[in-house]
Amino acid sequence: MERSQGPSHATLAGRLAAGGTADVAGAARVLAGRMVADLLGLPADGPDGAFRELFAAGERLARLALGTTASTGLDPAVVARARSVVADITAGVPHAYRTAGPGTLLGRCRELDLGLPLARGLATLLVIAGTETGASGTVRTVALLHDTGRQRALLDDPSLLEGAVREGLRVATPAPLIGRHVNRDATVGGRRLRAGERVLLLTYRATNGAGPFDLDREYVPETRQLWFGGGRHLCLGAAVARTQVARMLATLLSDGRPYRVVSRRAARGVLVPAYAELAVRLA
Template sequence: MTSTKTNDAARHEARLLWAANPGLFALLEAARRTGPIARVPRLGWVVTDPVLARHVLNDHVRFGMNGEGGVGHLWTQLFGDEMAQFFGGATHAEIRTRARDLFTEDAARALVERSQGRTHTALAARLAAGAAVDVADAARVLSGRMVADLLGLSAARSDGAHRDLFGAGERLARLAMGTTASTGLDPAVIAKARTIVDEITAAVPHAYRTAGTDTLLGRCREMDLGLPLSRGLATLLVIAGTETGATGTVRTAALLHDTGSQRALLDDASLMGNAVREGLRVAAPAPVVGRHVSRDATVGGRRLRAGDRVLLLTYRATNDAGPFDVHREYVPETRQLWFGGGRHLCLGAAVARVQVARMLETLLSGGRPYRIVSRRAARRVLVPAYAELRVRLG
């Protein structure tokens, strides 16, 4: 990989971050010089070191998701105290235990093939015929299909319905863009968010009653969680399963192209795991993770007080290992930090990895590299993403 291509890839990633949120871009750039942990006025403690970040994520006694700074604080304002109990209580562990078999490597492969296989076959045929394909649009539809299947929603939904589901999730996530300094939501924002939630979960009551136990909503019914909490979990899955999954997929496809790494993957299919891991490490679809300090704690020699807030800059922590490189071996320090850590490690990590690999396989199914013919960054979105990434075989 040449330094020119490495720099090109870095510039494209920087443009995505800037277009999504100039404030976030500025924070990530400033954090290059703050050291592993520093206190920043108005924001709280900022952590850029991957080992310290994992320490925070693994310490559930001193660092919580509920309370100012934690993502649970946002969801509780939308769905009530039941969501707070989910993020901080035994219900969370029970749901993960009862639903774990839906997210194994084998289950992930079956889910992706069942919900996305026909679309991938059609995409490969279009590429082979010389047509250009918008990978960003395809990823939005595919992520919507996957989430609908996992929840137990109707399989007959059109591509347009899945685009709408993705769009609603994006609008809901966008409302959280102003919460870097405080996770307290204005009543007007809460009202707007609840309207979007109603749109996202319109089909959830029926699915909650009728979905099989091989779906998440079927498991929720089996556990007698009730419809309000199930609606909250469904909304959480829509955000996590569409926004981060789609951007991780598309940005990995762009990184593979921009770094000139396609030929290496075509020549050696065993590098696929590296390519997926590197794409997710560099893209870090959830670039910032928040936690609330619930008890006094010491991190990296600094004393954090109960009531403080912590911002884990996962994008900075994972990217300091170096640029995208399909030959890079597993980096223990970063591990899977882009999926979180501890008991809140993303349950759908295997699904995300399979989704990315499946898209790369489709793009390379013609046995030759693809080229990007046009791209456009998404503007004012919580998760940095491509609004358009058109490719054709070159």
């Protein structure tokens, strides 16, 4: 985390301490791009533009997926467009598959001899699963902490940070629904589900029943951290995501003063509900 993100956080903290305004949403998109690149063993340093572009390519792919939800068939033209986005996203993968260190995902893929097509697929999955979700969860937690007026409590008692992150992710639930295919007939909550049907799990409803963001709320066992899914597809990036959110809160509060949101704008036409912009400055 520090290797790929430390310098960006230092820049952000410095700008705020000097009285400047920072767009947390823009910063989180770049940080998410850097984090995924670093995990994969692709170059994760260099100017922000490349990582903003990686994030945007993930958004383009997700937007294509969003347009296909009304049907179980896939239009070949959409598949062709998706292939071209995937080619952009994975342009650096063949080189990294050969050279990346054993501490990276692509290095591990090589050591396991998984082959380039699977490695490309994994890289694409990571960009799709790990960028929009993490950035949205981070920025919405920053906004929730501000809007509920609890920054002072967190500044006075840093042990509340873990709860702030958990509550932010619970209330934001960046993956608000999860799709599943029914494998065999079953009865759930009195309803008969038949093999072959599709179901949508409304994670947002499941996690938000506990109530609004509350910095002092203990973990609610009934939510079962469903914001990270559950079972065999449980989020592989949960620990990374929690660290990302915690690190952003720590950076924004590192000067010992609360931040103030000076403007905000919702993102439109995106798969994961998010802020397009969340500008903050220190109070």
